[in-house]
Amino acid sequence: MGKLFDRALSAYSYADIDRRLKARFFLVLCIVILAAILVLTFLAGIIQHLNVGYLVNSVIVTLLLSTACLLVVLRLLVRGYFLLAAHLLIVIIMTAVWIVMVVDPGEPVARLDSFVYIISLLGLLPLVIHRRKSVIALYGLINLVFLFGFVYFFRPQLAIPDYAVMDFLTDNALAVIVSCFVAASVFAINNAAIKRAKAEVEERKRAEEERRKLEARLYQAEKMEAIGQLVGKLAHDFNNMLSVVIGNTELIRMQQDIDENGREQLQTIQYVATRSSDLIRQLLAFARKQTVIPKIIDINQAISDMLPMLHQLVGANISLKWLPGETPGHILIDPSQMDQVLTNLLVNARDAVGDTGTITIETRRLLLDQRYDIGQGESLSGAYLLLAVSDTGCGMDKETQSQVFEPFFSTKKGQGTGLGLATVYGIVRQHSGFIRVYSEPGQGTTFKIYFPEVEGQTVEEGVKHPASSLIPGGTETVLMVEDDPAILKFGVTVLEQLGYNVLAADSPEKALALARSGGHAIDLLLTDVVMPEMSGHELAGCIRETIPTVRCLYISGYTANAISNGDLIENHICFLAKPFSIRELAEKVREALS
Incomplete structure (x- = not known):
């Protein structure tokens, strides 16, 4: 009935x-x-x-x-x-x-x-x-x-x-x-x-509805954390291997008895290894595990400085409009990652537009007295800077929008890695920002990024001198601690060729024994961050008890929680990310010693 x-x-x-x-x-x-x-x-x-x-x-x-x-x-x-x-x-x-x-x-x-x-x-x-x-x-x-x-x-x-x-x-x-x-x-x-x-x-x-939104956000956070842990473990081991490949390739190329064909093959190996390193860096950025050194920058000035490169990136057939906000605003972000955000957003917009169209970059200062709804159950209050990138391309449906920030998701049918927007998402979240996408099929797409505004003076970049062909060296004593034997052998070889007196240790225990023996005047501790017995940060503290004046340079493909980004800024810690080239290692060692 x-x-x-x-x-x-x-x-x-x-x-x-x-x-x-x-x-x-x-x-x-x-x-x-x-x-x-x-x-x-x-x-x-x-x-x-x-x-x-x-x-x-x-x-x-x-x-x-x-x-x-x-x-x-x-x-x-x-x-x-x-x-x-x-x-x-x-x-x-x-x-x-x-x-x-x-x-x-x-x-x-x-x-x-x-x-x-x-x-x-x-x-x-x-x-x-x-x-x-x-x-x-x-x-x-x-x-x-x-x-x-x-x-x-x-x-x-x-x-x-x-x-x-x-x-x-x-x-x-x-x-x-x-x-x-x-x-x-x-x-x-x-x-x-x-x-x-x-x-x-x-x-x-x-x-x-609120419970459903909270569950969705919790699921997203747990998924991101799981991906971050997986990526972190992979990044540490993979970057160690890439460091050996890139470093030894450079050592072989420095030899004089190699024919042109051999040099081309070595260059190909180095190019592929560098590309692999970029992919790992993008994954770390997405998972918010990348080591960054944020600085206070003027967002309008940063975008203006990139405009010539962005014009070349989108091509002559696409109109690029720049609409800066009337009042300047400062954000705290790693400048290199700001470049990554803009580059990836512009590449995505260029591919969506196709042959002809318009891409618009806009900034605006938002002062929100009440909680401002930005969608997905999240709201903002306070001072924020809005960075919006819009295009007149093909647009996206709701299903595509729900997956657009997931790693390895791509609509380019095999032409993209699927990490561009995932990297943008990770960088924005790592800097306490929010990103939202608004799109309709056939109506174009707009990405809106909300960065917290900060007060303070912008950090002036030092004057960049043309790179010298000479790789800097020295005669100081360097204690290198690395649990990976291949990287340890590569590092010792490079530093000895540069004139340094090198002490090698494959574990923190051996490093402490060398420091406490008193037979060596150690000027620099060059140590990996993540090691089985203790972290590099803990090792430095122990060695400073014996040698208070020792300088430290940390190297790692993934710092985990051993060194936070805040420590890198506040304590002026020298850090070199793996994989690195011979020149990068030499310049960083010289910087740490001086």
Whole structure:
């Protein structure tokens, strides 16, 4: 039975459960009345068969007309016209009552007594419609008009004195009015209860939506953390191997007895190894595990400095517009990673635009007094700098947007690595920022990045001198600690060729033994960060107890939690990321010693 009702009321949405329940009530009422009419028609047929009189024919006609009207009501109700069907049903019932009042051969006074009870019950029906209190008053007024008309029409037949007519009308009218007031009171109570119920339902919906958003954010955070741990472990081992490949390739290329073909092959090996290193760096950036040295920069100035390179990147057929914010703003970010963000966003926009189109870079300062909704259940407050990159390209659908920041996801059909936007996402989040994408198929795409604004002076970059062909060297004593034998051998070879006196240790324990022996004046500790027995940072602290003046240079492909980015800035720690070239190692060693 329930399924039949649900099918009959399919025009009413579950979102408007109030109206659906009312429609169900009227549907049941119509069915009950139809059943009653069938019974009455059957009884009327039996009475007519007994030749009781002319009245039975009029009753049957009335019942048949009522049935036709009820079928119309049912049709309207099923098609979704609730208000029209409800009002029509009430009018039909009231009309039927008045017809019975008029054609009933009994005493008018007895009929009026019955009328008062019936009208009192009918006064409750408008409650179900539940739209306006004026509906109850309207039906009450109509019944009062009919009451006075009935008394006026049947006045000669009323078996009461003339002086009692007004009392009679007053009593019956008062009964109708009281029933309307009762209905109005019930209406108010019912309305308040429904409003409270709706408020509770809405509150539960909001709570459920908030819980769903929190679960989605927690799942994303856990997924990112898992990816970060995996990438970190891979990066440490992979960068160690790449360091050996790149370093030894450079050592071989420095030899004089290699023909041109051999040099080209070595150059190819070095190029592939460098490309592999870039991929690992992008993965670390996505997982927010990359070692960075943030600086306060003027975002408008940083973008302006990159414009010539960005124009070359997008090509001559694509128009690149630069709309800087009126007021300058400063953000805290590693300058090299700012370059990565812009480059990857511009490459993505260029590929989406195709042959011709427009790419727009815009910055704007946002001062948010209240929490500003940026989507996905997150909001901002305070001072932020907005960096927006828009294009007039092909756009993206919702499904693509939900995956666009995932690593290795690409729509370029084998032409991309799928790490560009993932890298942007990781860099932005690592610098406490937020990124959102807005797009429609065929309508272009806009990436909006929100960076926290910081106060302070921008860090002026030192004057960059042309790179010298000579690799700097020295004569100081360097203690190199590295648990990977291949990297240790490579480092010792390079440093000895540069003139340094090198002490090698493949574990922190051996390094401490060399430092405490007192036979060597160690000027520089060159150590890996992540090692089995203790971290490089802990090792430096132990050696400084014996040699307080020793300088330190840390090397690692992945620092994990051994050295934070804050330590690199606040304590002026020298750090060299693996893999590195011979020149990078030589220059960093010289920088640490000086």
